[in-house]
Amino acid sequence: MSRALLSLGSNLGDRLAFLQSAVDAVRPAVVAVSSVYETKAWGVEDQPDFLNAVVLVDDPARDHWDWLRTGQAAEQAAERVREVRWGPRTLDVDIVTVDGVRSDDPQLLLPHPGTPERASVLIPWLEIEPAAVLPGHGPVADLLAARPASDRDSVRLTSFVLA
Ligand SMILES: Nc1ncnc2c1ncn2[C@@H]1O[C@H](COP(=O)(O)OP(=O)(O)OP(=O)(O)O)[C@@H](O)[C@H]1O
Ligand SMILES: Nc1nc2c(c(=O)[nH]1)N=C(CO)CN2
Numbered sequence: 001m002s003r004a005l006l007s008l009g010s011n012l013g014d015r016l017a018f019l020q021s022a023v024d025a026v027r028p029a030v031v032a033v034s035s036v037y038e039t040k041a042w043g044v045e046d047q048p049d050f051l052n053a054v055v056l057v058d059d060p061a062r063d064h065w066d067w068l069r070t071g072q073a074a075e076q077a078a079e080r081v082r083e084v085r086w087g088p089r090t091l092d093v094d095i096v097t098v099d100g101v102r103s104d105d106p107q108l109l110l111p112h113p114g115t116p117e118r119a120s121v122l123i124p125w126l127e128i129e130p131a132a133v134l135p136g137h138g139p140v141a142d143l144l145a146a147r148p149a150s151d152r153d154s155v156r157l158t159s160f161v162l163a
Contacts, residue, residue: 003031003058003099004067005129007112007121009092010078011041015051016160018078018091022055023162025074029059033162034124040154042118043086052155053162054096054124064098068108071095096121100135111135116143119151 006026010018016036023033034054041047057067071093078091096112103110115121116137122144125132132140144152 002060002062002064002067003056004062004064005096005125005132006055006057006067006071007052007092007094007096007118007124008055009050009052009094009120010090011048011050012088012090016162019051019053020162021078022071022074022091022093025070025077026055026057029057029062031056031058032128034127036158036160036162037120037124038156038158039120041086042120042151042154044084047088050120051158051160052120052124054121054128055162056128064095064101064103064108064110067095067098094121096125097135102135111137117147117151119144119147119155122147123152123155 008019008022036051036053039050039052041050074093075091080090094112096115098110101110111134115134122140126140134140
């Protein structure tokens with residue numbers, strides 16, 4: 001069993017199409033896909049708004065490294081150019097959690113260390129798993145409640161739909 005939560009982000013080009021391409025890359029394993037949210041950029045703030053979503057996947061045949069490779073292949077297919085840390089990108093696929101796996105390998109940190117601070121991940125995650133728990137950090141609802149209101153307000157539900 002390997003159940004993973006992937007976070008998807010795009011702020012360059014046809015953002016919705018790039019998010020859809022990531023969902024397509026994991027299609028047979030998809031358990032749930034969140035709505036699409038438009039979010040103010042964190043990290044490097046002077047860049048276009050992102051579209052963000054999360055997808056829950058399950059495939060007993062895959063381990064956490066397989067999910068990383070799949071995400072990176074989707075990023076490459078989106079012709080992502082790696083330039084600035086936290087800078088603009090056609091597609092970002094982060095592996096948020098894989099079962100209860102903890103990893104401090106820099107190639108695959110699990111859970112993804114940015115998660116507790118990112119309303120752009122916590123809000124869509126709660127939408128599809130209201131009782132979600134981030135291993136080592138506690139209930140996702142509590143993590144979101146701990147964020148300043150400005151963070152929560154920087155995430156807006158859109159009417160875009162991922163198929
Ligand atoms: N949980 C993870 N999910 C995806 N990539 C990870 C994870 N942990 C470590 N990495 C590594 O991070 C690198 C990718 O970094 P990337 O350029 O996407 O960072 P970023 O998206 O700018 O920042 P952040 O990781 O804080 O969202 C890859 O080399 C990958 O191996
Ligand atoms: N709102 C938002 N901001 C970001 C995002 C993202 O997905 N959403 N990804 C980044 C690069 O990792 C940098 N900043």
